[in-house]
Amino acid sequence: MFQSFSATTTPEQGPPRLAALRAEMTHAGVDAFLIPRADAHQGEYVAPRDDRLAWLTGFTGSAGFCIALADTAGVFVDGRYTLQSRQQVALEAFTPVSWPKTQPGPWLTETLGTGVVGFDPWLHTKAEIARLEKGLGEGLSLLRVDNLVDRIWPDQPAPPQGAVKIHPDALAGRSAAEKRAEIAEALRAANETAAILTLPDSLCWLLNIRGSDIPRNPVVHGFAILHADGGCDLFLDAAKLSDDVMAHLGPDVRIAAPESFGPAVMALSGPVRLDPATAPVAIFDLLESAGIPVSEGDDPCILPKACKTEAEISGTAEAHLRDGAAMVEFLAWLDAQDPGSLHEIDVVTALEGFRAATGALLDISFETICGTGPHGAIVHYRVTEDTNRAVTPGDLLLVDSGGQYADGTTDVTRTMATGTPPDGAVAAFTRVLQGMIAVSLARWPKGLAGRDLDALARAPLWRAGQDYDHGTGHGVGTYLCVHEGPQRLSRVSEVPLRPGMILSNEPGYYREGAFGIRIENLVVVTEMIPPEGGDPGREMLGFRTLTYVPIDRRLIDLSMLSPAERDWLDNYHAQVRSYLKPRVSHSARDWLIRVTAPL
Numbered sequence: 001m002f003q004s005f006s007a008t009t010t011p012e013q014g015p016p017r018l019a020a021l022r023a024e025m026t027h028a029g030v031d032a033f034l035i036p037r038a039d040a041h042q043g044e045y046v047a048p049r050d051d052r053l054a055w056l057t058g059f060t061g062s063a064g065f066c067i068a069l070a071d072t073a074g075v076f077v078d079g080r081y082t083l084q085s086r087q088q089v090a091l092e093a094f095t096p097v098s099w100p101k102t103q104p105g106p107w108l109t110e111t112l113g114t115g116v117v118g119f120d121p122w123l124h125t126k127a128e129i130a131r132l133e134k135g136l137g138e139g140l141s142l143l144r145v146d147n148l149v150d151r152i153w154p155d156q157p158a159p160p161q162g163a164v165k166i167h168p169d170a171l172a173g174r175s176a177a178e179k180r181a182e183i184a185e186a187l188r189a190a191n192e193t194a195a196i197l198t199l200p201d202s203l204c205w206l207l208n209i210r211g212s213d214i215p216r217n218p219v220v221h222g223f224a225i226l227h228a229d230g231g232c233d234l235f236l237d238a239a240k241l242s243d244d245v246m247a248h249l250g251p252d253v254r255i256a257a258p259e260s261f262g263p264a265v266m267a268l269s270g271p272v273r274l275d276p277a278t279a280p281v282a283i284f285d286l287l288e289s290a291g292i293p294v295s296e297g298d299d300p301c302i303l304p305k306a307c308k309t310e311a312e313i314s315g316t317a318e319a320h321l322r323d324g325a326a327m328v329e330f331l332a333w334l335d336a337q338d339p340g341s342l343h344e345i346d347v348v349t350a351l352e353g354f355r356a357a358t359g360a361l362l363d364i365s366f367e368t369i370c371g372t373g374p375h376g377a378i379v380h381y382r383v384t385e386d387t388n389r390a391v392t393p394g395d396l397l398l399v400d401s402g403g404q405y406a407d408g409t410t411d412v413t414r415t416m417a418t419g420t421p422p423d424g425a426v427a428a429f430t431r432v433l434q435g436m437i438a439v440s441l442a443r444w445p446k447g448l449a450g451r452d453l454d455a456l457a458r459a460p461l462w463r464a465g466q467d468y469d470h471g472t473g474h475g476v477g478t479y480l481c482v483h484e485g486p487q488r489l490s491r492v493s494e495v496p497l498r499p500g501m502i503l504s505n506e507p508g509y510y511r512e513g514a515f516g517i518r519i520e521n522l523v524v525v526t527e528m529i530p531p532e533g534g535d536p537g538r539e540m541l542g543f544r545t546l547t548y549v550p551i552d553r554r555l556i557d558l559s560m561l562s563p564a565e566r567d568w569l570d571n572y573h574a575q576v577r578s579y580l581k582p583r584v585s586h587s588a589r590d591w592l593i594r595v596t597a598p599l
Contacts, residue, residue: 105135
């Protein structure tokens with residue numbers, strides 16, 4: 001069992017730890033200290049050693065930060081975590097703050113007024129600190145300090161030492177040497193001598209390796225310097241590397257100890273490519289202190305990694321069919337149970353068991369979200385032994401889950417009825433479905449970004465005066481991180497969508513204290529043939545669906561669907577039935593045929 005159900009934090013741990021931090025703040029001469037949910041590699045997910053935000057505050061969400069002052073401590077969270085943060089932190093010590101509506105600079109200016117704000121330069125990007133500094137009042141200044149949480153964390157875990165393994169070229173679609181040569185050519189064209197890579201998934205993509213330093217995310221912790229001649233210096237503990245991996249990396253990838261990274265950076269000649277959006281301030285400081293010119297620009301691996309090769313798309317499609325069959329076995333099992341006999345942990349355990357039965361599951365792609373009734377309204381709810389709620393007839397059951405397979409990463413959400421749905425649930429579910437269908441059917445001119453499509457998913461909810469407080473979709477890796485940039489379906493995403501990008505399509509609706517609804521498929525951006533009568537020469541893009549799992553028709557108000565929406569759902573279910581029927585057991589096959597019959 002990959003998932004555990006123990007609570008990793010409790011609210012009462014926070015106040016004494018906050019008091020100890022404040023003592024260190026006084027000793028360091030700072031009036032405020034920033035505690036991000038980040039590590040030196042700036043990945044979304046962190047190893048236990050780097051989970052400082054959770055250790056201090058009790059909040060375990062995947063995004064957010066804390067600003068500790070002498071008399072208050074704000075925990076900044078977005079709409080996904082509003083309910084969760086209130087439940088996980090000690091509210092007498094920590095105050096949840098709505099972010100990004102409230103930005104840290106103005107909040108510090110209003111709350112602190114004057115003083116010194118300390119931060120660990122290894123845990124914040126240059127862009128992040130620049131935004132903060134711009135928002136600060138004249139009486140506030142920033143100070144780089146050693147991490148103050150580390151000083152008070154007596155049993156802080158050791159750095160991760162997960163083994164590195166080879167990701168086959170056949171699954172990647174290109175060799176590591178080809179990728180290094182392509183990026184090196186781009187560096188030369190920009191008159192850059194090297195690029196410094198800090199993101200774990202960039203390292204893994206570039207070198208066709210995978211790791212086990214972060215639970216649920218098969219990545220390697222390390223830094224790399226890719227030179228304009230295609231050579232690469234990789235800074236990580238050599239104990240992570242087997243002889244086979246060393247042979248795979250080859251002589252052009254030179255292994256160095258992590259502690260030699262700083263001196264190597266300072267020995268470079270410029271200009272050096274460094275991404276202000278992902279690289280720690282500390283690396284910029286090293287280059288500046290050595291007088292080395294910096295060429296600020298995107299991590300050169302991010303966009304090529306996002307645009308999947310044909311091999312990656314093919315592998316991901318196969319992973320989704322395998323995963324879809326496991327989901328059908330699970331949903332058929334779920335429908336056969338007496339809802340009153342199940343608890344949330346029973347559901348999570350059963351689902352992971354069906355995925356494991358494929359014989360190909362390497363990990364789950366994130367902690368399964370399984371919320372029944374009011375727990376479904378907690379967007380990133382994680383069930384524990386303390387919160388394990390019974391699946392009561394009449395509740396909605398929201399299950400958001402995924403698997404890590406060698407050929408792809410999956411992420412799928414389905415919301416199910418367990419009896420007569422609560423008031424308003426069917427209409428809300430239908431609106432969410434309409435939004436998901438609208439995105440699935442979208443066609444748009446090349447050059448548009450996620451922000452241009454996000455409203456399609458929300459329009460049916462907006463017409464009813466409803467909405468949801470999260471993005472409509474995130475990028476997804478291929479046997480890498482389930483959350484991958486730069487592509488997103490979001491109001492704030494300005495990155496043009498390109499063929500080969502994989503994204504989630506997951507509108508939702510959440511009624512606090514009652515229920516949550518989310519329907520999620522993964523889709524891949526594809527070039528589309530313009531319809532007859534379209535503009536000659538205008539390049540059009542669209543989505544091809546990758547996820548094939550039945551959608552619960554018991555929650556659909558058919559009278560609300562247009563003919564085109566009914567056709568989409570019937571066609572989708574026909575594909576689900578055709579693709580998955582040969583892959584499931586006889587009992588699940590009967591269930592599948594029944595639930596995917598035409599409307």
